Amino acid sequence: MNNKIYPCIWLDKNGKEAAGYYKSIFPDTHIAEDNGLVQMLSISGQNLMLLSAGPQFKPNASISFLIASENEEETVRLFNELSVGGIVLMPLDSYPFSTKYGWVRDKFGVTWQLYTGEKGNTDQYFIPTLMYVNQQNGRAKEAIELYTRIFPGSQTESVMEYDGQEDTKGNVQHAQFHIDHFTMACMDSSIQHQFNFDEGISLVVITxxxxxxxxxxxxxxxxxxxxxxxxxxxxxxxxxxxxxxxxxxxxxxxxxxxxxxxxxxxxxxxxxxxxxxxxxxxxx
Missing domain, CATH: 3.10.180.10 (2,3-Dihydroxybiphenyl 1,2-Dioxygenase, domain 1)
Known part of the structure; x- marks a missing residue:
């Protein structure tokens, strides 16, 4: 698995607590590094960095983590576990795109999309999903073009567009792409949100x-x-x-x-x- 690129979550000096919490929920997870400031998790071989840096930034839903499972029971388990002390953003239910799906913000402010279905051409356990909102709304395709042009080993796997009923016609409902063989997803949203991309969740590139x-x-x-x-x-x-x-x-x-x-x-x-x-x- 490519661990040259991985997400980093900015936390308010409670990375140890968060690391233990995620280790108890996600399968095949261990703490690969802990120097006090940084806790590096390995989740099914995939890196997730926790940065215990202070209160300056907080994670928000502009970048969420999608976990796809073909097992509905596993989707339900993850949703229930991550909901404890958190907030449900989309209730666990059947949707046109999935027999069982839910979106939840956990008690550390990190948002997770739990999805029953195929994960596509990737072996990653979770897929960082970027949501282009407010002034960035409608730019998801432009972002895919930029990232796949910059990074080697890149390709666009799929792009699903809105038909104009649920969101602006031509906006990206869901797209999956790969940069240097690391899988990401993105979407647009025309709804006004109280957040934008910031340092709360960043993407690390090891050179x-x-x-x-x-x-x-x-x-x-x-x-x-x-x-x-x-x-x-x-x-x-x-x-x-x-x-x-x-x-x-x-x-x-x-x-x-x-x-x-x-x-x-x-x-x-x-x-x-x-x-x-x-x-x-x-x-x-």
Whole structure:
């Protein structure tokens, strides 16, 4: 499974609690890393990063996680488990597109779409689903075009459009696509929502070297994107990305804690990550 790309959930310093909660609900799940700030979950071999960073941002329904199962009983179980302490956004019921479907926000603010049916051409347990709302409404197809053009190994699997009855004609009801062999989905919504894309849920891209870091950074901030700090950026739709060189993990987790702190301090002053500069600081 491709773990070069994975979602990150920003939490208010309760990542340990959330990690234990998800571990108790999802099958074949374990905590692969826990350094206090970051808890990395492996869910059926798929990475989900929890960032216990504070109250500045919160996850919202602009990015939800779709779990498809051919077993209705499993859909019901997941819906019931995730509803405890949470809020039901769409009741568990039969819909034209699924015999059993529900949408729920769990007690940590993360939203899940539980779907009975085939998951398509993917082996992922969950599929990040981007919802284009408010000023971004109607741009789902444009986003697919951008992402599949930037990332290698990309393709659009399916696009289902509204016919004009439930939403604006031509808007995306549901689309599934792959970027660098990582499966994502997206949709448009013409309903006014009280949220937009933000740092509450971001997408992490692990890069092999500086050249690859530069490539993704430069392409994702083009045409109206925005650079942020510590490898974070927003693309022109407002979706947050973290472009992270693989070597950064090694430099920040080395045994020499003094050198690791120097690397971290230098990182905090950067926008795009300069891995050669951080390597030089570590070697000094």
């Amino acid at each position: 092999a070297d500086q050249q690859e870091t530069d490539y993704y950074w430069n392409n994702l901030v083009q045409e109206g994107g925005k650079e942020s700090m510590c490898g974070w950026l927003k693309d022109k739709f407002g979706v947050s990305w973290q472009i992270v060189p693989q070597k950064l993990m090694i430099l920040m987790n080395q045994d020499d804690r003094e050198k690791a702190k120097k690397v971290t301090d230098a990182l905090m002053q950067m926008q795009k990550i300069d891995i050669d500069k951080l390597s030089a600081i570590s070697a000094a």
